Amino acid sequence: MGRPPCCNDKVHNRKCNWIEDDSNTSTYVSTKHGIGNWATMSKKSGYGRCGRIQKQRWSNRLKPDLKQDSFTPQEEELIIKLHATIGSRWSIIAQQLAGRTDNDVKNLWNTKLKKKLSAMGIDPVTHKPFSQILTDYGNIGGFPKARTRFVSLNRELKGAFMSRPEQLQHSLQSFQNFHSLCVKLPKTEASEECFFSNNRDSSNVNQPPVDLLSELQAIKYVTEASNYNSPKAIFSHHPNQMTDCSTSSPLSSSSSSSASHSLNENQVNWCDYLLDDAFIPSNFKDQEDALTIEEKLVSSGAQDGSNNVPSTRDFQASLSTKGTSSSSSSFVEAMLECENEMFLNFPGLSEDPFY
DNA sequence: AATAATGGCAACCGCGAAAGC
Protein backbone atom coordinates (compact mmCIF):
# COMPACT_ATOMS: atom_id res chain seq x y z
CA MET A 1 0.00 0.00 0.00
CA GLY A 2 1.06 3.52 -0.66
CA ARG A 3 0.49 6.73 1.12
CA PRO A 4 -2.91 7.61 2.44
CA PRO A 5 -5.01 9.74 0.11
CA CYS A 6 -4.63 13.49 0.15
CA CYS A 7 -8.27 14.25 -0.35
CA ASN A 8 -11.14 12.51 -2.04
CA ASP A 9 -13.87 15.04 -1.76
CA LYS A 10 -13.39 17.65 -4.43
CA VAL A 11 -16.54 19.46 -3.38
CA HIS A 12 -14.61 20.97 -0.51
CA ASN A 13 -12.19 22.64 -2.87
CA ARG A 14 -14.48 24.56 -5.09
CA LYS A 15 -14.89 28.32 -4.78
CA CYS A 16 -15.22 28.58 -1.06
CA ASN A 17 -14.70 31.51 1.21
CA TRP A 18 -10.98 31.74 1.85
CA ILE A 19 -11.02 34.44 4.50
CA GLU A 20 -11.21 32.11 7.47
CA ASP A 21 -8.97 29.52 5.90
CA ASP A 22 -6.35 32.13 5.11
CA SER A 23 -5.95 33.12 8.71
CA ASN A 24 -5.98 29.51 9.80
CA THR A 25 -3.38 28.54 7.24
CA SER A 26 -1.13 31.45 8.08
CA THR A 27 -1.40 30.66 11.77
CA TYR A 28 -0.72 27.01 11.16
CA VAL A 29 2.35 27.69 9.04
CA SER A 30 3.84 30.53 11.04
CA THR A 31 3.27 29.32 14.57
CA LYS A 32 3.04 25.58 14.50
CA HIS A 33 4.46 23.54 11.72
CA GLY A 34 6.01 25.62 8.98
CA ILE A 35 5.84 24.51 5.38
CA GLY A 36 5.85 20.79 5.06
CA ASN A 37 3.33 18.11 4.31
CA TRP A 38 0.27 19.96 3.17
CA ALA A 39 -1.93 16.90 3.15
CA THR A 40 -1.07 16.23 6.76
CA MET A 41 -1.59 19.85 7.58
CA SER A 42 -4.99 19.78 5.99
CA LYS A 43 -6.00 16.74 8.00
CA LYS A 44 -4.63 17.89 11.30
CA SER A 45 -6.03 21.35 10.96
CA GLY A 46 -9.44 20.03 10.07
CA TYR A 47 -10.17 22.92 7.77
CA GLY A 48 -11.84 20.64 5.28
CA ARG A 49 -9.86 21.73 2.27
CA CYS A 50 -7.46 19.72 0.17
CA GLY A 51 -3.88 20.23 1.23
CA ARG A 52 -2.76 20.81 -2.28
CA ILE A 53 -5.28 23.61 -2.75
CA GLN A 54 -4.23 25.09 0.57
CA LYS A 55 -0.62 24.93 -0.51
CA GLN A 56 -1.45 26.74 -3.73
CA ARG A 57 -3.29 29.39 -1.82
CA TRP A 58 -0.31 29.80 0.48
CA SER A 59 2.19 29.98 -2.36
CA ASN A 60 0.18 32.37 -4.49
CA ARG A 61 -1.37 34.71 -1.93
CA LEU A 62 -0.23 34.22 1.65
CA LYS A 63 3.53 33.89 1.56
CA PRO A 64 4.96 36.93 3.31
CA ASP A 65 7.59 37.74 0.68
CA LEU A 66 5.18 38.06 -2.20
CA LYS A 67 5.06 41.32 -4.09
CA GLN A 68 1.61 42.83 -4.35
CA ASP A 69 2.38 45.65 -6.77
CA SER A 70 2.12 45.39 -10.52
CA PHE A 71 4.89 44.18 -12.78
CA THR A 72 7.50 46.70 -13.86
CA PRO A 73 8.51 47.10 -17.52
CA GLN A 74 11.86 45.57 -16.65
CA GLU A 75 10.16 42.52 -15.20
CA GLU A 76 8.00 42.24 -18.28
CA GLU A 77 11.06 42.47 -20.47
CA LEU A 78 12.76 39.71 -18.52
CA ILE A 79 9.71 37.48 -18.75
CA ILE A 80 9.57 37.89 -22.50
CA LYS A 81 13.25 37.12 -22.86
CA LEU A 82 13.01 34.06 -20.68
CA HIS A 83 9.90 32.87 -22.45
CA ALA A 84 11.69 33.23 -25.76
CA THR A 85 14.46 31.08 -24.38
CA ILE A 86 12.71 28.34 -22.46
CA GLY A 87 9.05 28.67 -23.29
CA SER A 88 6.28 28.43 -20.76
CA ARG A 89 8.33 27.19 -17.81
CA TRP A 90 6.54 29.54 -15.51
CA SER A 91 8.02 28.23 -12.32
CA ILE A 92 11.56 28.74 -13.61
CA ILE A 93 10.72 32.17 -14.92
CA ALA A 94 9.07 33.10 -11.65
CA GLN A 95 12.17 32.05 -9.75
CA GLN A 96 14.06 34.81 -11.51
CA LEU A 97 11.57 37.42 -10.30
CA ALA A 98 11.71 37.94 -6.57
CA GLY A 99 8.31 37.95 -4.97
CA ARG A 100 6.47 36.72 -8.04
CA THR A 101 4.70 33.43 -8.40
CA ASP A 102 4.44 31.25 -11.44
CA ASN A 103 0.72 31.93 -11.48
CA ASP A 104 1.34 35.67 -11.53
CA VAL A 105 3.81 35.36 -14.37
CA LYS A 106 1.51 33.07 -16.29
CA ASN A 107 -1.44 35.41 -15.89
CA LEU A 108 0.63 38.38 -16.94
CA TRP A 109 1.75 36.54 -20.02
CA ASN A 110 -1.70 35.36 -20.99
CA THR A 111 -3.46 38.65 -20.38
CA LYS A 112 -0.90 41.24 -21.36
CA LEU A 113 2.41 40.22 -22.86
CA LYS A 114 0.99 37.88 -25.46
CA LYS A 115 -1.20 40.65 -26.77
CA LYS A 116 1.65 43.13 -26.77
CA LEU A 117 3.82 40.87 -28.84
CA SER A 118 0.98 40.09 -31.21
CA ALA A 119 0.28 43.78 -31.64
CA MET A 120 3.91 44.21 -32.59
CA GLY A 121 3.63 41.54 -35.23
CA ILE A 122 5.52 38.95 -33.25
CA ASP A 123 4.14 35.50 -32.69
CA PRO A 124 4.16 35.01 -28.90
CA VAL A 125 4.63 31.27 -29.27
CA THR A 126 7.60 31.17 -31.60
CA HIS A 127 8.81 34.75 -31.05
CA LYS A 128 9.10 35.08 -34.78
CA PRO A 129 7.52 37.78 -36.91
CA PHE A 130 4.19 36.71 -38.30
CA SER A 131 5.47 37.46 -41.78
CA GLN A 132 8.22 34.91 -41.36
CA ILE A 133 5.79 32.32 -40.09
CA LEU A 134 3.54 32.89 -43.06
CA THR A 135 6.52 32.56 -45.34
CA ASP A 136 7.49 29.31 -43.68
CA TYR A 137 3.97 27.97 -44.03
CA GLY A 138 3.93 29.05 -47.63
CA ASN A 139 7.11 27.13 -48.18
CA ILE A 140 5.72 23.90 -46.76
CA GLY A 141 5.84 22.07 -50.01
CA GLY A 142 4.73 19.01 -51.79
CA PHE A 143 1.19 20.30 -51.79
CA PRO A 144 0.90 22.90 -54.51
CA LYS A 145 -2.65 23.67 -53.56
CA ALA A 146 -1.76 24.28 -49.96
CA ARG A 147 1.14 26.43 -50.98
CA THR A 148 -1.08 28.43 -53.25
CA ARG A 149 -3.52 28.94 -50.43
CA PHE A 150 -0.86 30.27 -48.09
CA VAL A 151 0.61 32.56 -50.71
CA SER A 152 -2.85 33.80 -51.32
CA LEU A 153 -3.39 34.35 -47.61
CA ASN A 154 -0.12 36.21 -47.41
CA ARG A 155 -1.18 38.43 -50.25
CA GLU A 156 -4.55 39.06 -48.70
CA LEU A 157 -2.96 40.09 -45.43
CA LYS A 158 -0.62 42.40 -47.27
CA GLY A 159 -3.54 43.80 -49.18
CA ALA A 160 -5.46 44.36 -46.01
CA PHE A 161 -2.66 46.46 -44.60
CA MET A 162 -2.24 48.36 -47.84
CA SER A 163 -5.90 49.13 -48.03
CA ARG A 164 -5.98 50.18 -44.39
CA PRO A 165 -2.85 52.23 -43.80
CA GLU A 166 -4.09 53.44 -40.44
CA GLN A 167 -3.99 49.88 -39.18
CA LEU A 168 -0.41 49.52 -40.30
CA GLN A 169 0.40 52.85 -38.72
CA HIS A 170 -1.20 51.72 -35.48
CA SER A 171 0.86 48.54 -35.43
CA LEU A 172 4.03 50.44 -36.01
CA GLN A 173 3.14 52.91 -33.29
CA SER A 174 2.48 50.09 -30.85
CA PHE A 175 5.84 48.62 -31.68
CA GLN A 176 7.62 51.92 -31.09
CA ASN A 177 5.74 52.64 -27.89
CA PHE A 178 6.66 49.29 -26.45
CA HIS A 179 10.26 49.89 -27.44
CA SER A 180 10.37 53.13 -25.57
CA LEU A 181 9.11 51.44 -22.43
CA CYS A 182 12.03 49.14 -22.23
CA VAL A 183 15.33 50.69 -21.27
CA LYS A 184 18.28 48.53 -21.92
CA LEU A 185 19.91 47.62 -18.66
CA PRO A 186 23.60 47.38 -17.94
CA LYS A 187 25.16 44.00 -18.07
CA THR A 188 25.95 42.36 -14.78
CA GLU A 189 28.60 39.95 -13.75
CA ALA A 190 27.65 36.38 -14.24
CA SER A 191 26.39 35.22 -10.89
CA GLU A 192 25.66 31.59 -10.91
CA GLU A 193 24.52 31.35 -7.33
CA CYS A 194 22.12 34.16 -7.92
CA PHE A 195 19.98 32.01 -10.13
CA PHE A 196 18.18 28.79 -9.60
CA SER A 197 18.05 29.43 -5.92
CA ASN A 198 15.15 30.55 -3.83
CA ASN A 199 17.00 33.32 -2.07
CA ARG A 200 17.86 35.80 -4.71
CA ASP A 201 18.75 39.41 -4.73
CA SER A 202 15.89 41.41 -6.07
CA SER A 203 18.27 44.08 -7.33
CA ASN A 204 19.42 41.71 -10.00
CA VAL A 205 15.97 40.92 -11.16
CA ASN A 206 16.16 42.91 -14.34
CA GLN A 207 19.02 41.28 -16.09
CA PRO A 208 19.53 37.57 -16.46
CA PRO A 209 23.20 36.75 -16.14
CA VAL A 210 24.70 34.98 -19.06
CA ASP A 211 25.08 31.79 -17.08
CA LEU A 212 21.38 31.69 -16.52
CA LEU A 213 20.72 32.18 -20.17
CA SER A 214 23.24 29.54 -20.94
CA GLU A 215 21.48 27.17 -18.59
CA LEU A 216 18.11 28.03 -19.99
CA GLN A 217 19.43 27.41 -23.44
CA ALA A 218 20.53 24.03 -22.23
CA ILE A 219 17.02 23.31 -21.01
CA LYS A 220 15.66 24.36 -24.34
CA TYR A 221 18.22 22.22 -26.07
CA VAL A 222 17.30 19.11 -24.13
CA THR A 223 13.59 19.71 -24.54
CA GLU A 224 13.65 20.38 -28.23
CA ALA A 225 16.09 17.63 -28.91
CA SER A 226 13.74 15.18 -27.29
CA ASN A 227 10.74 16.65 -29.06
CA TYR A 228 12.20 16.57 -32.52
CA ASN A 229 14.25 13.45 -32.06
CA SER A 230 16.82 15.12 -34.20
CA PRO A 231 20.41 16.15 -33.71
CA LYS A 232 19.60 19.37 -35.47
CA ALA A 233 18.10 20.98 -32.51
CA ILE A 234 19.14 24.32 -31.33
CA PHE A 235 21.86 26.00 -29.42
CA SER A 236 24.03 27.20 -32.18
CA HIS A 237 25.60 30.11 -30.45
CA HIS A 238 27.50 31.18 -27.47
CA PRO A 239 25.03 32.36 -24.86
CA ASN A 240 27.15 35.35 -24.01
CA GLN A 241 25.97 36.88 -27.21
CA MET A 242 22.35 36.67 -26.35
CA THR A 243 21.87 39.95 -24.62
CA ASP A 244 23.37 42.10 -27.29
CA CYS A 245 21.46 41.94 -30.50
CA SER A 246 23.38 44.77 -32.04
CA THR A 247 26.42 42.55 -32.36
CA SER A 248 24.61 40.14 -34.59
CA SER A 249 22.89 38.36 -31.78
CA PRO A 250 22.12 34.77 -32.59
CA LEU A 251 18.63 35.35 -31.36
CA SER A 252 18.03 37.96 -33.93
CA SER A 253 16.22 37.01 -37.02
CA SER A 254 17.21 38.27 -40.39
CA SER A 255 13.83 39.80 -40.90
CA SER A 256 13.97 41.83 -37.74
CA SER A 257 17.56 42.89 -37.61
CA SER A 258 17.19 45.60 -40.15
CA ALA A 259 14.31 47.09 -38.26
CA SER A 260 16.41 47.37 -35.14
CA HIS A 261 19.30 49.23 -36.67
CA SER A 262 17.91 52.65 -36.00
CA LEU A 263 17.13 52.03 -32.36
CA ASN A 264 18.72 54.07 -29.69
CA GLU A 265 21.38 52.07 -27.95
CA ASN A 266 19.67 52.65 -24.63
CA GLN A 267 16.63 50.88 -25.85
CA VAL A 268 16.01 47.21 -26.05
CA ASN A 269 16.52 45.63 -29.38
CA TRP A 270 13.35 43.71 -29.91
CA CYS A 271 15.07 41.16 -31.98
CA ASP A 272 16.08 39.78 -28.58
CA TYR A 273 12.57 38.47 -28.35
CA LEU A 274 12.59 36.91 -31.76
CA LEU A 275 13.81 33.42 -32.20
CA ASP A 276 15.52 32.21 -35.26
CA ASP A 277 15.18 28.57 -36.08
CA ALA A 278 18.76 28.29 -37.15
CA PHE A 279 19.77 26.70 -33.88
CA ILE A 280 22.16 24.38 -35.57
CA PRO A 281 25.40 23.45 -33.91
CA SER A 282 28.22 24.20 -36.26
CA ASN A 283 29.60 20.72 -35.99
CA PHE A 284 26.27 19.38 -37.14
CA LYS A 285 26.01 21.84 -39.96
CA ASP A 286 29.17 20.57 -41.60
CA GLN A 287 28.12 16.97 -41.66
CA GLU A 288 27.20 15.39 -44.92
CA ASP A 289 24.33 13.02 -45.35
CA ALA A 290 25.56 9.50 -45.24
CA LEU A 291 22.53 8.04 -46.94
CA THR A 292 19.89 9.30 -49.25
CA ILE A 293 16.31 8.75 -48.28
CA GLU A 294 15.98 6.07 -50.88
CA GLU A 295 18.98 4.23 -49.56
CA LYS A 296 17.63 4.38 -46.05
CA LEU A 297 14.21 3.16 -47.07
CA VAL A 298 15.60 0.36 -49.18
CA SER A 299 17.96 -0.73 -46.48
CA SER A 300 15.27 -0.71 -43.84
CA GLY A 301 13.03 -2.73 -46.09
CA ALA A 302 15.80 -5.19 -46.82
CA GLN A 303 16.45 -5.72 -43.16
CA ASP A 304 12.99 -6.76 -42.19
CA GLY A 305 12.06 -8.27 -45.48
CA SER A 306 9.13 -5.95 -45.98
CA ASN A 307 8.32 -3.95 -49.07
CA ASN A 308 9.61 -0.50 -49.71
CA VAL A 309 6.65 1.45 -48.53
CA PRO A 310 8.01 4.16 -46.28
CA SER A 311 6.96 4.11 -42.66
CA THR A 312 6.64 6.99 -40.27
CA ARG A 313 9.82 5.89 -38.62
CA ASP A 314 11.59 5.93 -41.96
CA PHE A 315 10.41 9.43 -42.53
CA GLN A 316 11.52 10.49 -39.09
CA ALA A 317 14.88 8.87 -39.62
CA SER A 318 15.38 10.58 -42.91
CA LEU A 319 14.12 13.81 -41.45
CA SER A 320 16.58 13.45 -38.65
CA THR A 321 19.36 12.92 -41.12
CA LYS A 322 18.19 15.78 -43.27
CA GLY A 323 18.01 17.98 -40.26
CA THR A 324 21.75 17.85 -39.99
CA SER A 325 22.29 18.71 -43.57
CA SER A 326 24.15 21.86 -44.36
CA SER A 327 21.75 22.51 -47.19
CA SER A 328 18.84 22.94 -44.82
CA SER A 329 18.88 26.17 -42.92
CA SER A 330 15.76 25.55 -40.84
CA PHE A 331 13.62 22.79 -39.47
CA VAL A 332 10.85 23.69 -41.87
CA GLU A 333 13.18 23.67 -44.81
CA ALA A 334 14.57 20.33 -43.73
CA MET A 335 11.05 18.91 -43.60
CA LEU A 336 10.27 20.44 -46.95
CA GLU A 337 13.37 19.05 -48.55
CA CYS A 338 12.75 15.66 -47.09
CA GLU A 339 9.14 15.67 -48.13
CA ASN A 340 9.93 16.66 -51.69
CA GLU A 341 12.42 13.85 -51.93
CA MET A 342 9.85 11.39 -50.64
CA PHE A 343 7.34 12.45 -53.26
CA LEU A 344 9.97 12.09 -55.94
CA ASN A 345 10.66 8.56 -54.85
CA PHE A 346 7.04 7.63 -54.21
CA PRO A 347 4.90 9.59 -56.65
CA GLY A 348 1.74 7.88 -55.45
CA LEU A 349 1.99 9.72 -52.15
CA SER A 350 1.53 13.08 -53.80
CA GLU A 351 -2.06 12.38 -54.68
CA ASP A 352 -4.16 14.60 -52.53
CA PRO A 353 -6.62 12.40 -50.63
CA PHE A 354 -8.88 15.35 -49.96
CA TYR A 355 -9.65 16.13 -53.56
C1' DA B 1 -29.30 53.25 -17.22
C1' DA B 2 -29.03 48.65 -18.89
C1' DT B 3 -26.68 45.21 -21.21
C1' DA B 4 -22.86 43.08 -23.59
C1' DA B 5 -18.07 42.61 -24.25
C1' DT B 6 -13.60 42.56 -22.56
C1' DG B 7 -9.77 42.27 -19.29
C1' DG B 8 -7.52 40.77 -15.20
C1' DC B 9 -6.97 37.78 -11.68
C1' DA B 10 -7.48 33.79 -8.65
C1' DA B 11 -8.60 29.22 -8.29
C1' DC B 12 -9.31 24.69 -10.20
C1' DC B 13 -7.92 20.63 -12.59
C1' DG B 14 -5.24 17.04 -15.04
C1' DC B 15 -0.89 15.06 -15.95
C1' DG B 16 3.59 13.26 -15.07
C1' DA B 17 7.48 12.60 -12.03
C1' DA B 18 8.95 11.63 -7.50
C1' DA B 19 8.48 9.36 -3.30
C1' DG B 20 6.53 6.26 0.24
C1' DC B 21 4.92 1.80 1.57
Added chain:
DNA sequence: TGCTTTCGCGGTTGCCATTAT
Protein backbone atom coordinates in the same frame (compact mmCIF):
# COMPACT_ATOMS: atom_id res chain seq x y z
C1' DT C 1 9.45 -4.25 -7.57
C1' DG C 2 5.04 -2.58 -8.14
C1' DC C 3 1.31 -0.05 -6.53
C1' DT C 4 -0.40 4.13 -4.65
C1' DT C 5 -0.21 8.83 -3.21
C1' DT C 6 2.00 13.30 -3.08
C1' DC C 7 3.75 17.10 -5.26
C1' DG C 8 4.92 20.44 -8.79
C1' DC C 9 3.75 22.33 -12.92
C1' DG C 10 1.14 24.36 -16.55
C1' DG C 11 -3.34 24.83 -18.92
C1' DT C 12 -8.01 26.05 -18.28
C1' DT C 13 -12.01 27.91 -16.13
C1' DG C 14 -14.83 31.02 -13.58
C1' DC C 15 -15.68 35.24 -11.22
C1' DC C 16 -15.58 40.10 -10.80
C1' DA C 17 -14.53 44.76 -12.33
C1' DT C 18 -14.21 47.84 -16.03
C1' DT C 19 -15.29 49.58 -20.51
C1' DA C 20 -18.01 49.95 -24.63
C1' DT C 21 -22.41 50.13 -26.94
